[in-house]
Amino acid sequence: MHVDVHSQKEVTRMSKIAFPPCLFATALLIVLHADPAAAQTRVFVSTAGSDSNPCTVASPCRTFAHAYTTVAANGEIDVLTPGGYGGLTITHGISIQGHGFAGISVASGGTGITINATSSDAINLNGLLLDGGDVGNFGILFNSGKSLTVENCVARNMSIIGLAFCSTATTAQTLAVSNSYFSDNGQDGINIETDDVGAITASVDRTGLYGNGRDGLIVYGNSTGAATVAVTDSVASGNVTYGFIVQANPGNSGSNLSLTSSLAEGNATGVEAHGGSNAALWLAQSTVTGSSAHGFVADAGGVINSYGDNYIDTSNGTNTGSLTSVGKQ
Amino acid sequence: MLPDYSRADLRAARRSGAGADTRVFVSTAGSDSNPCTVSSPCRTFAQAYTAVATNGEIDVLTPGGYGGLTISKAISIQGHGYAGISVASGGTGITINAPSTDSVNLNGLLIDGGGVGQNGIVFNSGKSLTIENTVVRKTIYYGLGFLPTAASTLAVSDSYFTDVPNFAFFIFPQGGSSTVTASIDRTGVFGSGNGLYANGGASTGVVNVAVTDSVAANNATGFVVASFYNTAVVNFAMTHCQAVGNATGIEAAGGATATLWLAQSTVTRKLAWVRSGHERSHK
Numbered sequence: 001m002h003v004d005v006h007s008q009k010e011v012t013r014m015s016k017i018a019f020p021p022c023l024f025a026t027a028l029l030i031v032l033h034a035d036p037a038a039a040q041t042r043v044f045v046s047t048a049g050s051d052s053n054p055c056t057v058a059s060p061c062r063t064f065a066h067a068y069t070t071v072a073a074n075g076e077i078d079v080l081t082p083g084g085y086g087g088l089t090i091t092h093g094i095s096i097q098g099h100g101f102a103g104i105s106v107a108s109g110g111t112g113i114t115i116n117a118t119s120s121d122a123i124n125l126n127g128l129l130l131d132g133g134d135v136g137n138f139g140i141l142f143n144s145g146k147s148l149t150v151e152n153c154v155a156r157n158m159s160i161i162g163l164a165f166c167s168t169a170t171t172a173q174t175l176a177v178s179n180s181y182f183s184d185n186g187q188d189g190i191n192i193e194t195d196d197v198g199a200i201t202a203s204v205d206r207t208g209l210y211g212n213g214r215d216g217l218i219v220y221g222n223s224t225g226a227a228t229v230a231v232t233d234s235v236a237s238g239n240v241t242y243g244f245i246v247q248a249n250p251g252n253s254g255s256n257l258s259l260t261s262s263l264a265e266g267n268a269t270g271v272e273a274h275g276g277s278n279a280a281l282w283l284a285q286s287t288v289t290g291s292s293a294h295g296f297v298a299d300a301g302g303v304i305n306s307y308g309d310n311y312i313d314t315s316n317g318t319n320t321g322s323l324t325s326v327g328k329q
Numbered sequence: 330m331l332p333d334y335s336r337a338d339l340r341a342a343r344r345s346g347a348g349a350d351t352r353v354f355v356s357t358a359g360s361d362s363n364p365c366t367v368s369s370p371c372r373t374f375a376q377a378y379t380a381v382a383t384n385g386e387i388d389v390l391t392p393g394g395y396g397g398l399t400i401s402k403a404i405s406i407q408g409h410g411y412a413g414i415s416v417a418s419g420g421t422g423i424t425i426n427a428p429s430t431d432s433v434n435l436n437g438l439l440i441d442g443g444g445v446g447q448n449g450i451v452f453n454s455g456k457s458l459t460i461e462n463t464v465v466r467k468t469i470y471y472g473l474g475f476l477p478t479a480a481s482t483l484a485v486s487d488s489y490f491t492d493v494p495n496f497a498f499f500i501f502p503q504g505g506s507s508t509v510t511a512s513i514d515r516t517g518v519f520g521s522g523n524g525l526y527a528n529g530g531a532s533t534g535v536v537n538v539a540v541t542d543s544v545a546a547n548n549a550t551g552f553v554v555a556s557f558y559n560t561a562v563v564n565f566a567m568t569h570c571q572a573v574g575n576a577t578g579i580e581a582a583g584g585a586t587a588t589l590w591l592a593q594s595t596v597t598r599k600l601a602w603v604r605s606g607h608e609r610s611h612k
Binding site: 135 | 351352382385386388390405407409410432434436437459461486510511512514535537538539562564566
């Protein structure tokens with residue numbers, strides 16, 4: 001009996017289009033008592049601290065949310081001891097240095113870190129462990145800002161998405177992720193989506209996307225803004241639908257996902273380009289193996305460009321569409 | 330006057346188990362008569378495990394040894410690179426017997442068998458196991474034994490499995506006809522009997538293993554795929570890997586259903602010893 005898995009996926013895809021994650025964006029946190037004159041450049045949190053403290057190194061506070069009220073724009077929150085520090089909403093430039101031992105447990109239906117910043121704000125997240133316990137919705141949800149850089153972070157066990165970079169702005173925004181992993185989330189590990197005219201540029205390096213309930217990494221040109229994403233030395237393994245997928249709606253000005261030296265393994269479909277003449281996947285020096293349904297899918301006008309140096313073996317299911325050869329330089 | 334997040338955490342914890350916390354803490358300054366909170370941490374992983382909720386996290390505060398444990402629910406252990414487990418003679422550091430819905434995450438652990446412990450990590454059942462930034466060394470039989478009895482996935486990165494006389498890293502599904510998927514990235518297997526070995530001989534399903542940017546050095550056999558008696562279909566794809574100084578660098582053994590795929594990899598010393606499996610090289 002032949003089961004047409006791809007047809008089933010089409011139905012899934014159509015119903016997914018109507019559900020952009022950025023509609024979950026929470027209301028702006030209204031800060032009632034921050035005094036800009038007293039704001040510090042570097043503030044500290046510790047499990048030995050208290051939110052009645054001024055968040056200095058000698059008197060650290062206890063939560064990220066409280067530390068945020070005391071730090072200056074473009075300042076830094078520094079984590080002193082291993083432990084959980086709770087989520088927060090970011091509305092200006094900031095750096096959070098978790099040193100690999102700062103935890104955020106995301107409450108049921110909640111978001112760990114929400115970013116609603118302005119087009120001049122750069123946000124840096126380093127060394128954070130976000131865990132949704134299967135009940136939190138999003139690990140990191142970026143709605144607007146100038147840029148987000150994520151290093152050495154984990155976002156796992158969210159019920160929806162580990163890192164959602166949604167771009168509801170009319171200005172250009174950038175994302176850079178490295179040395180991180182996004183695993184066991186209910187839908188996607190990383191979801192990069194344009195929801196307005198602002199263009200997104202993203203790089204994802206040395207990152208793992210494991211066992212997510214939908215896609216490892218999806219680039220989605222939902223609105224007109226162009227999306228250009230480059231993935232290097234990364235792994236998408238054991239994801240339920242797609243390892244790496246680029247998808248664009250009609251009217252999107254172009255969504256491009258390039259994979260270099262990366263691996264798609266044990267996903268239902270390894271790599272996919274879907275939609276119009278404006279969704280393109282670029283494959284170089286990458287491996288696609290062990291896909292239960294399809295190694296690669298290029299459909300509905302999506303294009304997969306191959307530099308001819310990839311490894312797509314016969315352990316995958318069938319492929320859909322064909323690879324377009326492009327020359328190396 | 331607790332902050333909102335704390336109340337939310339407590340609500341989540343209450344849903345998941347009476348009195349169980351979402352995040353529990355261990356410290357060398359703690360005691361197993363403590364409640365395993367950050368201000369009153371407990372002393373051992375085993376005790377912390379009894380206090381943590383399903384899908385919760387055990388967080389290690391200070392460098393030191395915390396003892397082994399058996400895991401039978403979804404959990405994350407954050408060792409931050411300084412949490413040790415000394416495996417007692419004949420014992421296993423971490424045993425995982427979890428339900429098929431449960432994911433286990435191990436990050437930053439240092440598991441040492443001291444030449445007498447039997448196994449480092451043994452996975453018998455569960456939805457998935459992810460291991461990062463972990464060292465397993467000097468156990469006698471398995472460094473990591475991934476022995477699922479149903480469909481399970483394994484993801485390992487930035488880890489080392491060394492000085493294990495038998496199987497440093499063994500993927501060997503036990504029974505059943507499921508699909509088992511494993512990805513191994515930026516990982517080293519050194520100085521062992523069998524380095525990284527995938528065997529389909531005890532199941533009838535599919536075993537998909539992909540290894541990237543990893544090294545097998547100074548083992549009796551470096552990278553091995555086998556499916557004796559033509560049982561499970563085993564695919565072992567190596568990309569950008571290195572096998573050096575092994576008595577046998579790479580091996581595809583036993584059955585037409587075991588296939589090793591080689592791309593962009595370096596093998597020095599004996600190139601490959603193919604018994605009756607398939608070795609395919611990507612040009």
